[in-house]
Amino acid sequence: MIHLPTAPWLHYVGDLAAWCAAFVSARWVYRRRRTSVEALARQTAPSYFVSLALGAATGAWLLGSLNTLRDARPALSHSIAGALAGAIVAVELWKWMRGVRGSTGGPFVLPLAVGIVVGRWGCLFAGLADQTYGVPTSLPWGVDFGDGIARHPVALYESIAMAVFLGLYWRALNKHRxxxxxxxxxxxxxxxxVQRFAWEFLKPYPVLIGPFNLFHFVMIGLGVYALLWIARGRTGAVAP
Structure with missing residues (x-):
């Protein structure tokens, strides 16, 4: 068992580090991926970014709180998964109302992936107060967050999974895949x-149906959304 020093305020340190890392990544995209940035500018308007921000904030607190308010220790909360889902809904509604058919998410891939990779470390070191810890485990890398129980470090699992994606994406981007x-x-x-759906089985969140909690269903929705876009792109139904 690994004993990890934790403190609730470290969550905010992680958030700050994630925002800084995402900003640096966004600057790189702006300077080196001008074609995708210019395409985004041609398809959107300032209201696009307002809708994105409002959708992300609403989704983060709505879905995060809907989950934790059902817990044994009810509390308001926010969630990166909820922010992603809320932003997607808001942006797709904005695009539908203005007749924008193409994808506009390309410039956000690096900042978002980097932000998740870095930000999850803040969740890890925030410990039990963050309510993102895993269920007990007997595995040698189980982490003691201060209560003497070895738990799955699910925040670390997610950070590693998204870091692997980031490496593959970076390589594919440089090769123009x-x-x-x-x-x-x-x-x-x-x-x-997909990876978040798997880790949800390792969290002590209240279930909705069978073994599935709220975020299982959110992840199913996100997965279907992504697959539909990829399928439409292959048939030439939408512009890339």
């Missing part, structure tokens, strides 16, 4: 949904 240049955002959403 079609999946990275045309459907990078949908690949990100799909990978995030």
């Amino acid at each position: 079609a999946w990275a240049t045309q459907h990078g955002f949908h690949a990100l959403v799909l990978v995030y949904a």
Whole structure:
């Protein structure tokens, strides 16, 4: 068992580090991926980013709180999964109302992936107060968050999974692979949904149906969304 020093305020340190890392990544995209940035600018308007931000904030707190308010220790909470889902819903509604058919998520892949990889370390070191810890385990890498119980470090699992995706995406982007240049955002959403769906079985969240909690169903929705976009792209139904 690994004994980990934790403190609730470290969650905010992780959030700050994630935002800084995402900002640096966004600057790189702006300077080195000008084609995708210019395409985004042509398809959108300032209201696009307002909708994105409002959707992300609403989804983060709505889904996060719907989950934790059903816990034995009810509390308001926010969630990166909820932020992603809320932003997607808001953006797709914005695009539908303005007749935008193409994908606009490409420039956000690197900042979002980097932010998740870095930010999950803040969740890990925040410990039990963050309510993102895993169920007890007898595995040698089980982490003691201060209560003497070895638990799955699910935040670390997620960080590693998304770091692997980030490495594969970076390599594919440099080689101009079609999946990275045309459907990078949908690949990100799909990978995030699959790995997060798996880790949810290792969290002590209240269930809704059978063994599935709220975020299992959110991940199913995100996965279907990503697969539909990828399928439409293959048939030429939408612009990349």
